[in-house]
Amino acid sequence: MPKIVDHDARRAELAEAMWRVVYRDGVGAATVRSIAAEAGWSPSALRHYFATQTELLVFAMEHVMAKATERFTAERRTGTVRDVVQGMLEELLPLDRQRVREAEVWLLLAARARADPAARKRMTEADDGVRRAAEIAVAQLTGERSPDEAAVARLHALLDGLTLHALLHPDRLPPNRMRELLATHLDQIV
Amino acid sequence: MPKIVDHDARRAELAEAMWRVVYRDGVGAATVRSIAAEAGWSPSALRHYFATQTELLVFAMEHVMAKATERFTAERRTGTVRDVVQGMLEELLPLDRQRVREAEVWLLLAARARADPAARKRMTEADDGVRRAAEIAVAQLTGERSPDEAAVARLHALLDGLTLHALLHPDRLPPNRMRELLATHLDQIV
Numbered sequence: 001m002p003k004i005v006d007h008d009a010r011r012a013e014l015a016e017a018m019w020r021v022v023y024r025d026g027v028g029a030a031t032v033r034s035i036a037a038e039a040g041w042s043p044s045a046l047r048h049y050f051a052t053q054t055e056l057l058v059f060a061m062e063h064v065m066a067k068a069t070e071r072f073t074a075e076r077r078t079g080t081v082r083d084v085v086q087g088m089l090e091e092l093l094p095l096d097r098q099r100v101r102e103a104e105v106w107l108l109l110a111a112r113a114r115a116d117p118a119a120r121k122r123m124t125e126a127d128d129g130v131r132r133a134a135e136i137a138v139a140q141l142t143g144e145r146s147p148d149e150a151a152v153a154r155l156h157a158l159l160d161g162l163t164l165h166a167l168l169h170p171d172r173l174p175p176n177r178m179r180e181l182l183a184t185h186l187d188q189i190v
Numbered sequence: 191m192p193k194i195v196d197h198d199a200r201r202a203e204l205a206e207a208m209w210r211v212v213y214r215d216g217v218g219a220a221t222v223r224s225i226a227a228e229a230g231w232s233p234s235a236l237r238h239y240f241a242t243q244t245e246l247l248v249f250a251m252e253h254v255m256a257k258a259t260e261r262f263t264a265e266r267r268t269g270t271v272r273d274v275v276q277g278m279l280e281e282l283l284p285l286d287r288q289r290v291r292e293a294e295v296w297l298l299l300a301a302r303a304r305a306d307p308a309a310r311k312r313m314t315e316a317d318d319g320v321r322r323a324a325e326i327a328v329a330q331l332t333g334e335r336s337p338d339e340a341a342v343a344r345l346h347a348l349l350d351g352l353t354l355h356a357l358l359h360p361d362r363l364p365p366n367r368m369r370e371l372l373a374t375h376l377d378q379i380v
Contacts, residue, residue, distance in 0.1 A: 028305040104304065111301035113358055114294065115218040123358055150374045153355075153363075157371070160354055161347030168303055168313055173343075181347070184340045188378055 014039055014049060015063050022060065023097065027104040030056065057109045058122045064102040065126055068092065072133075082186065085137045089182060092130055092159055094166045095175040103163050131156050141189045151189055158185055204229055204239060205253050212250065213287065217294040220246065247299045248312045254292040255316055258282065262323075272376065275327045279372060282320055282349055284356045285365040293353050321346050331379045341379055348375055 017039035021030045031053070036046040050056045068091060077087035094103040106126065112119040134155040138147035162181060166173040207229035211220045221243070226236040240246045258281060267277035284293040296316065302309040324345040328337035352371060356363040 026305070107304075108301050110354065110358060111298050114297075115216070120358070127355070127358065150371055153367075153371055154348060154375055157351030157355060158344060158347050159351070161349070161351030164300065164350055164354065165317070165343075165347060168300060168310070168317065177343075181340055181343055185344055 011049065011059075014041075014046070015059065018056070018060060019063055019101075022101050022105065027057075027060070027101065027108055030060065032056065054112055054116050054119050057105060057112065058118050060105045061109050061122045061126055064105050065129060067098070067102065068129065081140050082190065085140050086179075086183060086186060088133060089137055089155075089159065089186075090179065092133060092163075093175075093178050093182065094163055095178060100167070100170075103167050107164065107167055130159060134159065137186070138189055141186060155185065155189065158182075201239065201249075204231075204236070205249065208246070208250060209253055209291075212291050212295065217247075217250070217291065217298055220250065222246065244302055244306050244309050247295060247302065248308050250295045251299050251312045251316055254295050255319060257288070257292065258319065271330050272380065275330050276369075276373060276376060279323060279327055279345075279349065279376075280369065282323060282353075283365075283368050283372070284353055285368065290357070290360075293357055297354065297357055320349060324349065327376070328379055331376060345375065345379065348372075 014035065018030055018035045021034050021038050025034075032046050032050060033043050035056070036043040039046070050059060071091045072088065075087055075091060077084050091099075094100040109119050109123055109126075113123040114120070131152070134152045135147055138151045138155060139145065142148070142151075159182075162173065162178055166178055204225065208220055208225045211224050211228050215224075222236050222240060223233050225246070226233040229236070240249060261281045262278065265277055265281060267274050281289075284290040299309050299313055299316075303313040304310070321342070324342045325337055327345060328341045329335065332338070332341075349372075352363065352368055356368055
């Protein structure tokens with residue numbers, strides 16, 4: 001009987017090993033070699049799944065998007081519409097180690113997106129997700145079904161700009177400062 | 191008599207060759223090999239100046255900052271304070287090919303900044319420049335000497351968020367749309 005390989009299960013196993021490396025040592029440490037070691041695979045077995053560093057980042061971004069969606073679904077913040085919207089958008093900001101690691105993956109993939117179609121495709125999916133969150137936020141805050149396009153685009157730009165600045169200068173933009181800046185921006189949308 | 195080499199002149203010559211490659215073919219094409227060919231040097235002579243791709247990007251970013259400063263100084267927009275501020279900040283957005291190429295360098299360097307101290311140092315200098323422009327903008331718009339910190343941080347995040355989105359989705363964020371979004375944001379600061 002031929003050996004039966006469950007590719008989805010193997011991919012899930014790899015995703016977990018990859019994320020343990022990223023979480024512990026940063027995305028720069030996530031190479032085919034280090035992930036293979038973490039998973040207990042041979043590097044050549046892993047290269048069957050990921051031939052290049054970009055394929056690895058594309059896969060990592062899939063995990064990032066799944067985690068963010070999970071948090072959105074689990075989010076049970078009560079209070080005013082304003083509080084609920086703030087809570088939803090905070091899931092997208094690098095406010096703890098998990099989300100800092102997610103943002104690192106996002107930035108590395110963004111830097112490859114102009115030159116690499118696979119990176120661009122995954123980045124576009126991720127961007128669309130953040131964009132939808134910004135749309136929901138503006139719709140909720142203003143009570144309008146079709147939210148103002150400019151307000152959505154500005155909120156989206158603010159979220160990604162803050163994420164970038166927090167990655168580059170964590171000392172200047174600690175979590176509470178990011179929360180305050182988001183809150184000030186949401187106040188102006190209301 | 192020993193051969194006299196003017197290192198500053200050679201660096202300037204290299205900067206021009208590098209920028210011709212970046213401008214024509216994109217920053218991804220700017221390798222030690224392609225820049226050496228453009229400058230008419232041997233790759234090994236060029237490696238005397240830049241041993242790694244990051245050193246090359248750090249050097250390219252120096253050029254980007256010099257060009258932005260030149261444009262700031264040359265900017266002679268007349269009209270209201272609002273118009274002058276808008277004109278100044280537009281120099282920092284990827285509104286034409288020159289500034290798109292500059293933004294590409296910025297994004298690639300940003301992606302390396304967390305792992306590489308030399309990249310981080312140059313990125314911090316560049317960020318400080320944009321931050322100062324945002325400070326001047328808010329001070330001018332509100333007429334206050336010490337501008338509101340939150341307004342400055344939000345404008346800075348907006349500028350970098352728009353830059354990132356325009357690089358990733360030029361079809362969704364053409365130059366006029368970027369100008370409009372910046373204008374809407376400046377209106378709210380006033």
